[in-house]
Amino acid sequence: MNWIKSNPFVSGLAAITLLLCGILFLLASKWGAQYGEAKIGFDDAYLGVTTAESTALYPTADLRDGKSKALNEHRDALGDLTKLFDPYRPEKTENITPQAFTDRLLTANEQVSTAFGKTMLPENFFLGFETYRSQLAKPDATGTLLYQMDGIKAALMGLAEARPSALLKVLRVPVPEEMGGNSQPDPNDVARFFSCEVTFKGSEQSARDFLNSLGATDSHYFIIRTVSIKNERQTPPQVSDAKFETIATEEAAVAPANPFGEAFFELPDAVLESDVAALPTAKEPTAAGGDTALETTATQAPKPPATVQDTSRILMQVLGSEELTVFVRFDIAMFLPSKELPKP
Numbered sequence: 001m002n003w004i005k006s007n008p009f010v011s012g013l014a015a016i017t018l019l020l021c022g023i024l025f026l027l028a029s030k031w032g033a034q035y036g037e038a039k040i041g042f043d044d045a046y047l048g049v050t051t052a053e054s055t056a057l058y059p060t061a062d063l064r065d066g067k068s069k070a071l072n073e074h075r076d077a078l079g080d081l082t083k084l085f086d087p088y089r090p091e092k093t094e095n096i097t098p099q100a101f102t103d104r105l106l107t108a109n110e111q112v113s114t115a116f117g118k119t120m121l122p123e124n125f126f127l128g129f130e131t132y133r134s135q136l137a138k139p140d141a142t143g144t145l146l147y148q149m150d151g152i153k154a155a156l157m158g159l160a161e162a163r164p165s166a167l168l169k170v171l172r173v174p175v176p177e178e179m180g181g182n183s184q185p186d187p188n189d190v191a192r193f194f195s196c197e198v199t200f201k202g203s204e205q206s207a208r209d210f211l212n213s214l215g216a217t218d219s220h221y222f223i224i225r226t227v228s229i230k231n232e233r234q235t236p237p238q239v240s241d242a243k244f245e246t247i248a249t250e251e252a253a254v255a256p257a258n259p260f261g262e263a264f265f266e267l268p269d270a271v272l273e274s275d276v277a278a279l280p281t282a283k284e285p286t287a288a289g290g291d292t293a294l295e296t297t298a299t300q301a302p303k304p305p306a307t308v309q310d311t312s313r314i315l316m317q318v319l320g321s322e323e324l325t326v327f328v329r330f331d332i333a334m335f336l337p338s339k340e341l342p343k344p
Helices: 001-008 008-056 060-082 098-116 137-164 204-216 249-255 269-277 314-320
Strands: 165-174 191-202 223-232 283-286 292-293 324-335
Touching: 001 137, 008 137, 008 223, 008 292, 060 269, 137 165, 137 191, 204 223, 269 314
Parallel strands: none
Antiparallel strands: 165 191, 191 324, 223 324, 283 292
């Protein structure tokens, strides 16, 4: 005690130091327990995440069966849709000799030209294959060109049935095989497309019939890309364009017009027949001095009614006679072999 009294500063400092050490010890003990609890929770969570990442997920039986059923139905629907395009999916495009291709092309051109009849065709018309009038096709390109030629022939035969007034142009887009190249489809491609352009002149009905024929052809699958229709006449129809038909009969040209109507003084046929039967007969002397009864009638045989011309098609004279210039760009789709769908 004497030392504490004789050294008050040192003893006070020592007391404060002991007090602070005690407080720090209490706080460290408390925080250490909290850290331990937090560390245990973190370790448990980390272990759960690691286990979930390394373990495959297993859904419930109902969800698993429902997903399998939906995938099977979707796969079957795709299979049925694929079968619809089998007629447009050639099994193999075999090459033929260049001369055989030229012979087939000449025959097709003759058939199409005959089908058009009196329709005006372009000069040197050759189904868009004008290059092969003077040269032979490459041997490795004849199979592809043959499929393209058959498609263009089918389209033009449909146009010939539509009866346009003139076929102005047929443009065929060349295929890579003609230049010695090769066509490699992308992994997701389902068809190969051959483009063709046709320009013709005809009525609205002929344009409609041709477009309908492209969708009704069973031998090839056509996809219309562009349609451009231009009127032959750029100004609207005028009143003077209509040619009104007049009713002209021999009787109307001689007799003046009746202001009360033609049937005003006419009697019904039934009255005329009964009155004619009751008319008296007139007698005139003969050479022998006798009288001969002559039966006369006051009416003549009825004339046939005047022919009335149809005036209900006046608008057809203004609008129906106008022709259209129609441009159609379409693709001939050659569907590629179908792929096996993965099983779910």
